[in-house]
Every structure is written in structure tokens, then in C-alpha cells.
Amino acid sequence: MYIDKGILMGAILTIAFAGSSTMVSAQKIDYRREKTTFQTSGQWKPVTDVRSDVAIVYGAGDRKNLTFEQRVQSWRDKGYITHFMTGIAWGEYQDYFTGKWDGKMHLDEGQVQQNGDTIWHGHMVPYIVPTDNYIKYMKEKHIKRVIDAGIDAIYLEEPEFWARAGYSEAFKKEWKKEYGFDWRPQHESPENTYLSNKLKYKLYYKALKEVFTFAKEYGKSKGMNVRCYVPTHSLVNYSQWQIVSPEASLASLPCVDGYIAQVWTGTSREPNFYNGIKKERVFENAFLEYGSMESMTAPTGRKMFFLTDPIEDWPRDWGDYKKNYQATFTAQLLYPNLANYEVMPWPDRIYEGLYRKPNSEEKERIPRYYSTQMQVMVNSLNEMPLSDNKVSGSAGISVLMSNSLMFQRFPTHKGYEDPQLSNFYGQALPFLKRGVPVKTLHIENVSYPKTWKDTKILIMSYSNMKPLSPESHKYIADWVKAGGVLVYCGRDSDPFQTVQEWWNTGGNTFCKPSEHLFKLMNMEPSANEGEYTFGKGTVYVIRKDPKEFVMQSGNDSQLVSIVKQLYEQKAKAGILAFKNNFYLGRGAYDLVSVMDESVSKEPYILKGRLIDLFDPQLPVVHEKVVNPGEQAYMLNIDRLKNLNKPQVLAAASRVYNEKVTKTSYSFITKSPLNTSNVMRILLPSKPATCTITDAAGNKVADASWNWDNESKTCKVTFENNPDGVKVQIKW
Structure with missing residues (x-):
């Protein structure tokens, strides 16, 4: 590899x-x-x-x-x-x-x-x-x-x-x-x-x-x-941080070829409300941020790079960076339809910046344990495959988004507030926290048929955003008529309902934009709470703003109960199952995230011949226990396509010029100076010799190797060199 x-x-x-x-x-x-x-x-x-x-x-x-x-x-x-x-x-x-x-x-x-x-x-x-x-x-x-x-x-x-x-x-x-x-x-x-x-x-x-x-x-x-x-940044983050940007609309411009999704610890650690508690939820936030970027471009076919950052803009300690890097890194890899990555911004500040040691005011450059782990992760992205596999969990629930999420964030009018973008999180977190891989759907993209792929239930609200055109309602109504299930949450009482816009000008006299949508679906414009039928589809109106589901403890049960019933009985999408984790098998890689504040405190247990890619020693383990609040990134040796082929399975460097014979395997590997390399190499049998030399042909000092017979892997360690280090193994 x-x-x-x-x-x-x-x-x-x-x-x-x-x-x-x-x-x-x-x-x-x-x-x-x-x-x-x-x-x-x-x-x-x-x-x-x-x-x-x-x-x-x-x-x-x-x-x-x-x-x-x-x-x-x-x-x-x-x-x-x-x-x-x-x-x-x-x-x-x-x-x-x-x-x-x-x-x-x-x-x-x-x-x-x-x-x-x-x-x-x-x-x-x-x-x-x-x-x-x-x-x-x-x-x-x-x-x-x-x-x-x-x-x-x-x-x-x-x-x-x-x-x-x-x-x-x-x-x-x-x-x-x-x-x-x-x-x-x-x-x-x-x-x-x-x-x-x-x-x-x-x-x-x-x-x-x-x-x-x-x-x-x-x-x-x-x-x-x-x-x-x-x-x-994602639409989620810009809306949180009260910034306005074109976002999804750009995906339809012929002159725009794609995006980089700028998601990292700094954006994903923005606190939000869930179960009445305001705190950082880095993995969950990152999952929704990457998801909003993926759904923004998937219907238009634009290229998307996902970014992660091993540190962040604000000075913190190396332990904080490592923990949250693992959370955001796992979140990005749970989108198997994307495999292009910006592996880091600003390597100068990462490799040469001074940041605090954990539990200390003393500063140091990136510790070797962290640079080694980071480089293992970064180099795995060079070979990260696309996959048709799906993230574990009941699929088919989407939350509607619009660029206008950014329009209502500042200043506050008439006392109506949406703390920490809770009207968005109130639609997503009740399901995400129960292990449902909820997706986002952009109203700007509803005219593209691919937008609706796999969506069984669409949850939407106009409490924190407004539709920018009446045409979008036609596509939503057509989707419902064809059998879709729509859940509309909102009191429609925020002060932006009455701004001068298309729904109350040009011959339209609707007091609220939802009234136009409801009328298209043969409902009373000011529909009361309850269930309605339109064509082959179903509409359920909940007369609460979504923020009410997350800003108060235990207040999301109504939304969850209604969606579960509709999912199983109207959408006929199967059982809406709840759990505390997400799992994805992607090529030979296993990805796991276990959430706290969920339906249980049970760990997720992986078994097999596994290389732990979050451990700078690259140990081979037979069981990995992932506890709530943790993530895991493993390479499953048993899922390799060719167990007889000599190959580097994981490394804190990038491999070039591989040469394989019946009795030998050699390659050159490169990575930044002042970093330590660790490699796990699959071989047909125990090496007789392992020679490690620099670009001038001199033996590398302090290089070492050892053999693990059960996994048929050789672990090699030495100091990295950007000029290249040659590894020659014979058996």
C-alpha cells in the first residue's frame, strides 16, 4: 500500500x-x-x-x-x-x-x-x-x-x-x-x-x-x-458562528468544480444543546458538518475534499488536540462515498509550533508519539478506498437545510432567540444520539433527482430559515405525493415569518412560507398539529419549534416517537433501531464511534487480527473495546484482498518504488524530518534479514524490527528522512 x-x-x-x-x-x-x-x-x-x-x-x-x-x-x-x-x-x-x-x-x-x-x-x-x-x-x-x-x-x-x-x-x-x-x-x-x-x-x-x-x-x-x-466552513458552522456565505448555491455554478469542507476541532467543538445540557459534542458536530458538505455536492457531482487538522487555531494542549483530532478524523471517514482529503492545513505550525503539554503550562513542539500517530493516519488517506458499504444504523431520515439558516442569526428581534442553532440541532441530535445516521438535505438542491435518493422521512422547520423561492415547495410536494413522509416542526412564530418576501408579495398573500407549502399539498394553510395524507405520502405537523426538543431535558420523546411510527408504518422503511454507536467497514479499515448521552453505556467490541491506527506503536490486537465518548480506527488484516502479497499495511511515512520477488520485498519511504517512523508490513514468512539504509546507502542508526508470527507482520521503526529511507527485506 x-x-x-x-x-x-x-x-x-x-x-x-x-x-x-x-x-x-x-x-x-x-x-x-x-x-x-x-x-x-x-x-x-x-x-x-x-x-x-x-x-x-x-x-x-x-x-x-x-x-x-x-x-x-x-x-x-x-x-x-x-x-x-x-x-x-x-x-x-x-x-x-x-x-x-x-x-x-x-x-x-x-x-x-x-x-x-x-x-x-x-x-x-x-x-x-x-x-x-x-x-x-x-x-x-x-x-x-x-x-x-x-x-x-x-x-x-x-x-x-x-x-x-x-x-x-x-x-x-x-x-x-x-x-x-x-x-x-x-x-x-x-x-x-x-x-x-x-x-x-x-x-x-x-x-x-x-x-x-x-x-x-x-x-x-x-x-x-x-x-x-x-x-x-460548513453551513452548520457558519450558521453557528453568525457568518453569511453562498455555500450550497455555488454547487450549481458551471465555474465551480468543487469544495474543501473546512471541518476541524475548532468548528466542531462549538457547543450545542442536547437533553437540556449545553456542551461540546465534537464527534456529533463533525458528523453533521461533513454530512452537510457531502449532501451539498452529491447531487451536482462536484468534487469534495474533506479537511481535518491535527491542531486548531486556538492554543490548547497536545492531549486535547489528539482526542478531538481522532473524533473529527473518524467522522469524515464515515462518509464512504468521498475519498479526497486535505490532510492538514499549515504544516509549519503543526510541526514547528509550540503548544502546551497535557496538564502543564510548559510548551513543546509536537511530541513524537503524536506526530507518528498523525502520519500513520494521514498516510492511510492516500489509499483510502471509496466504498458501497453504509454506516450502521437505520437509514433514510434527512433534515432539511437552507442557506437562509445564516440570515436569521444576528441580531435578535422581538425576543425570539435560537441559542446555539438549537432549531437545527433539535431536528438532528435526537436521532444521531440514538445511533441513527441522520443526513441533511439542501433545499437549494431539491430540483436534482439525486437529492432525494434514500430519503424516506424528511424533517423540516421554518423556525430558523426560510425558502428562497416558491419552486422548492413544488419539488417537496411532488416528493410527498409520490410516497415521501414529511415531518414539519414549528410554531411559525419567529419574527422573520413576516419579512417582505415571495410568499407575501407578487400576488401571494401567505402570512408564513409554510402556508404555501401546505396549500400545495391540499392542506389548510394554517394546519393544526396532526397527520395528513397527500397522494401516496404523509405529512405530520408538530406545532413546536425544534429547539424545544433539545433545550429541555427529556423533551425530544414526542418527535422521536412520531418519527419512529411514521418510519415503520408509513415509510415502511423497517424498524427504526436505536443504539449508541456507528460502525463502518471500509475496505480493510474498521471505523467505530461510541457516543455518550445515548441509549446505553455499552462499549463496542471489535474482534479479529487488528492493527490499531490510533496507537503510534501500531500494535496487533485481537479485540478492541471502544467505550462511550471514544472512537477507533483499525486495519483488519483478515479483510485484506491478498494475504499472500508482501505489502506495507500502515506506516508513518509514504511508500514508493516497491519491488517484490519470490524471496524479497523492498521499497523507499519518505516523511518529514524530525519525526519517527513505525511500519507494519505483511510478509509471507519471517524475515531472514531486514536492511535499512539512507539515501546515501548508509545503514540507519537505531533502526529496529521484530516479527509477529500470528499476524504475519513485521514491525519496523527508524527515524524518518524526506530524502528517503530504503527498506530491504529477505526471507
């Missing part, structure tokens, strides 16, 4: 850059290799040689004594495909704000909150109102340069407009241009808030559409097929 299916196919030509003497080799790319990535603002260094397929070079600016093109070339020289990333809502664009680019100051284009303060991302780096002039700057100053450098994959990350912003002169001008009347302060009414956030959403939709369209056209003029991606 861990075989690189083809080194970069070489420098084919050389491109000269106007106004620069820098020369950069172009790359001919085997796109099949673009499976694993990482992002870095630095040049190649031996201590950050992660060995993924792609190095995403961040920022088009020059560094001290190093041009952008030289940074790119430093990674290409080491065999990496190079892509490019920068922020669309912020970045090192001081030349734009200070007037160096066009002779005009643009600091007034920052996002401004009610008290007049600009929201800053860094020194002289405001969060941006994306004006036409700023879009022009991004095209001319950044996009052209990276395409000229031969890069054909561009990532514009985090299109973010803070909900609390919307008070700058630049935003007021965009308001007048969009709505045709003067700006209105968003804090003064729900309607103003809704209009403000809808505009923020549209501005970044437009910005990405224009910049990406330009990138593709400019690339085409140079004979290149430029691909465009949006690294973004």
Missing part, C-alpha cells in the same frame, strides 16, 4: 513571466493523483515534507528573498503537484487597501459593524465588502499571476460576510444598487436583517462567479483547463 501511482510527469516546458526574470517549470498532471492535499504559505522544507499528492501554495505575494514562483517551484522540485489558494474575503491585500495598486485608498471597503468599527482579519487586513473594483483587483493582481505560473487549480477560500457587519459606506452603496432604495440599518427590523444578509450572500456569490469565470477564460487563452474550488 501507499504506492505513488506516478511521480509528476516532469517539467515539460518553461514559462517566462512578464516583468520578472523568474522561470518556473510547468507541470503535466496526472489528475488521478489529486487525492490528498495540504496547504502551505511557505516553501518546501524537510521538516514539512508531508508527502501528499498536492501542495496548495497559499498567497500570490512574494516573501523576503523568495518570489511566489520560487515557492511554487520548491514544491514541484520535490515531486508535488502544485495548486493555489488565497482568501476571497480577506488576505494580504495591503496594496489594494493602501492605494498602491490603483492610487486610491480602499480601507473604507472593510466590513463594518454597528458601532463603526471595522472587522479585521489581521493588521491592515479587513474582512472585505467585495466591490466591483476589488473583484477587478483579484483578477488582475492574483489570478493572472498564478495561472502564468502554470497552476491550473485555484482555491478561493472562506467567502465570509459577518452577520453583525453591514454598516459601511461600501455596503450601503451595494444595497442601493441591489434594492433600488436607500440602505436601512439591519438592527431596526427583521426585514432589514433579512435583506442585509441576503445581500451579503449575493455579493460573495457574484464575486466568486466573476473571479472563477475569469480564471477559466484566462486559463483557456493559455491552453490550460483551470479548475476552481471553494474551501469553506
Whole structure:
């Protein structure tokens, strides 16, 4: 395993850059290799040689004594495909704000909150109102340069407009241009808030559409097929953190090729309510975040990379990082239809940053036990297969989402609150916590038939979001008519029900958007609580806001009971079974997560010849006990396709140049400097010799190996070297 299916196919030509003497080799790319990535603002260094397929070079600016093109070339020289990333809502664009680019100051284009303060991302780096002039700057100053450098994959990350912003002169001008009347302060009414956030959403939709369209056209003029991606937090997280972003709507744009799902400890540890308790639920949150990203793109066929981060933005201790990394890592792998990964952002801060030891104020660089474990996990992603297997549990329950989840989060109006996005979690956590692999379904995608695949029951509410068009209701009604089961939860009493929108304008006179949907299904517009039939399907109305199910202890029994009855009797989807865990077999890998606060405190027990990939020693065990609040990541030797083939099963390094004979197995392996390697290698019999040498042919000091006869595996350990270490085994 861990075989690189083809080194970069070489420098084919050389491109000269106007106004620069820098020369950069172009790359001919085997796109099949673009499976694993990482992002870095630095040049190649031996201590950050992660060995993924792609190095995403961040920022088009020059560094001290190093041009952008030289940074790119430093990674290409080491065999990496190079892509490019920068922020669309912020970045090192001081030349734009200070007037160096066009002779005009643009600091007034920052996002401004009610008290007049600009929201800053860094020194002289405001969060941006994306004006036409700023879009022009991004095209001319950044996009052209990276395409000229031969890069054909561009990532514009985090299109973010803070909900609390919307008070700058630049935003007021965009308001007048969009709505045709003067700006209105968003804090003064729900309607103003809704209009403000809808505009923020549209501005970044437009910005990405224009910049990406330009990138593709400019690339085409140079004979290149430029691909465009949006690294973004999940809709769940942006709604929690009160940020507005285009999210799902981008998946339908021809100029958008895909996303990176930016989910990590920092997003997933945001507390939520369940059973009346507000606390961090990292695994559950991550599962829903990755799920919302997967369901956002699955119907449109866009490529999706899942990101995890072995640390996070906030300084904590290494023990905290390790625990939560395992939770988010497991959550991402429970989506077997996706197998592209950003294995880490910012390797410089991971390998060279100083963070606290557990239970201590003393700081240290990443401990060897953690870097070894992390590299085992990261390198397993290079071979992670797609799988038709399903996560264990009763499938078919989905929760409806909309981009407008972000529109109602700030400020509060008329005393109506939705603490910690509880109107969303109130629909999902009662089932997720009972071991039901609940999915999300985006209202923006209801016109795609694939959106409805496998959904038996759709749970929805307009207590925290609103439909952006009447057409979506037609597709929902048609699905119900054909036999779907819809559960609508909501008092429909939040102050955003009466904003001026399509359901109460243009000839429509509905007081609430749900009334339009209900009428399409031959129900009374203000339907009372109870069960209704429409065509072959069923509608059940619960006149409670979903937040009521999770903000009070034991208050989700009504929702769970009704859904269970509908699942079994109306949807005829089988028994809705409850448990405290999730399991997925994915190729030879076993993934388990056991939840606390669930239906039992029983552990989950795995049996077989198992290699523990969360243990830096890579032990072979015959039983793994996973307790509530824990996850497990195991390689099941008994499920390997070919037990007679010599192969590396797990390693804290990436393997190249494998050679197999009847009596020998050799390979070269690479990983960052200052890290320790551990490898578990399957062999037909006990080695007679195991020779470990460096790139110069010298024996590696302190290398060791031992044989485990029962598993037929050899464990090899030595210090990593990015120049390569050669392992030669004979038997």
C-alpha cells in the first residue's frame, strides 16, 4: 500500500513571466493523483515534507528573498503537484487597501459593524465588502499571476460576510444598487436583517462567479483547463458562528468544480444543546458538518475534499488536540462515498509550533508519539478506498437545510432567540444520539433527482430559515405525493415569518412560507398539529419549534416517537433501531464511534487480527473495546484482498518504488524530518534479514524490527528522512 501511482510527469516546458526574470517549470498532471492535499504559505522544507499528492501554495505575494514562483517551484522540485489558494474575503491585500495598486485608498471597503468599527482579519487586513473594483483587483493582481505560473487549480477560500457587519459606506452603496432604495440599518427590523444578509450572500456569490469565470477564460487563452474550488466552513458552522456565505448555491455554478469542507476541532467543538445540557459534542458536530458538505455536492457531482487538522487555531494542549483530532478524523471517514482529503492545513505550525503539554503550562513542539500517530493516519488517506458499504444504523431520515439558516442569526428581534442553532440541532441530535445516521438535505438542491435518493422521512422547520423561492415547495410536494413522509416542526412564530418576501408579495398573500407549502399539498394553510395524507405520502405537523426538543431535558420523546411510527408504518422503511454507536467497514479499515448521552453505556467490541491506527506503536490486537465518548480506527488484516502479497499495511511515512520477488520485498519511504517512523508490513514468512539504509546507502542508526508470527507482520521503526529511507527485506 501507499504506492505513488506516478511521480509528476516532469517539467515539460518553461514559462517566462512578464516583468520578472523568474522561470518556473510547468507541470503535466496526472489528475488521478489529486487525492490528498495540504496547504502551505511557505516553501518546501524537510521538516514539512508531508508527502501528499498536492501542495496548495497559499498567497500570490512574494516573501523576503523568495518570489511566489520560487515557492511554487520548491514544491514541484520535490515531486508535488502544485495548486493555489488565497482568501476571497480577506488576505494580504495591503496594496489594494493602501492605494498602491490603483492610487486610491480602499480601507473604507472593510466590513463594518454597528458601532463603526471595522472587522479585521489581521493588521491592515479587513474582512472585505467585495466591490466591483476589488473583484477587478483579484483578477488582475492574483489570478493572472498564478495561472502564468502554470497552476491550473485555484482555491478561493472562506467567502465570509459577518452577520453583525453591514454598516459601511461600501455596503450601503451595494444595497442601493441591489434594492433600488436607500440602505436601512439591519438592527431596526427583521426585514432589514433579512435583506442585509441576503445581500451579503449575493455579493460573495457574484464575486466568486466573476473571479472563477475569469480564471477559466484566462486559463483557456493559455491552453490550460483551470479548475476552481471553494474551501469553506460548513453551513452548520457558519450558521453557528453568525457568518453569511453562498455555500450550497455555488454547487450549481458551471465555474465551480468543487469544495474543501473546512471541518476541524475548532468548528466542531462549538457547543450545542442536547437533553437540556449545553456542551461540546465534537464527534456529533463533525458528523453533521461533513454530512452537510457531502449532501451539498452529491447531487451536482462536484468534487469534495474533506479537511481535518491535527491542531486548531486556538492554543490548547497536545492531549486535547489528539482526542478531538481522532473524533473529527473518524467522522469524515464515515462518509464512504468521498475519498479526497486535505490532510492538514499549515504544516509549519503543526510541526514547528509550540503548544502546551497535557496538564502543564510548559510548551513543546509536537511530541513524537503524536506526530507518528498523525502520519500513520494521514498516510492511510492516500489509499483510502471509496466504498458501497453504509454506516450502521437505520437509514433514510434527512433534515432539511437552507442557506437562509445564516440570515436569521444576528441580531435578535422581538425576543425570539435560537441559542446555539438549537432549531437545527433539535431536528438532528435526537436521532444521531440514538445511533441513527441522520443526513441533511439542501433545499437549494431539491430540483436534482439525486437529492432525494434514500430519503424516506424528511424533517423540516421554518423556525430558523426560510425558502428562497416558491419552486422548492413544488419539488417537496411532488416528493410527498409520490410516497415521501414529511415531518414539519414549528410554531411559525419567529419574527422573520413576516419579512417582505415571495410568499407575501407578487400576488401571494401567505402570512408564513409554510402556508404555501401546505396549500400545495391540499392542506389548510394554517394546519393544526396532526397527520395528513397527500397522494401516496404523509405529512405530520408538530406545532413546536425544534429547539424545544433539545433545550429541555427529556423533551425530544414526542418527535422521536412520531418519527419512529411514521418510519415503520408509513415509510415502511423497517424498524427504526436505536443504539449508541456507528460502525463502518471500509475496505480493510474498521471505523467505530461510541457516543455518550445515548441509549446505553455499552462499549463496542471489535474482534479479529487488528492493527490499531490510533496507537503510534501500531500494535496487533485481537479485540478492541471502544467505550462511550471514544472512537477507533483499525486495519483488519483478515479483510485484506491478498494475504499472500508482501505489502506495507500502515506506516508513518509514504511508500514508493516497491519491488517484490519470490524471496524479497523492498521499497523507499519518505516523511518529514524530525519525526519517527513505525511500519507494519505483511510478509509471507519471517524475515531472514531486514536492511535499512539512507539515501546515501548508509545503514540507519537505531533502526529496529521484530516479527509477529500470528499476524504475519513485521514491525519496523527508524527515524524518518524526506530524502528517503530504503527498506530491504529477505526471507
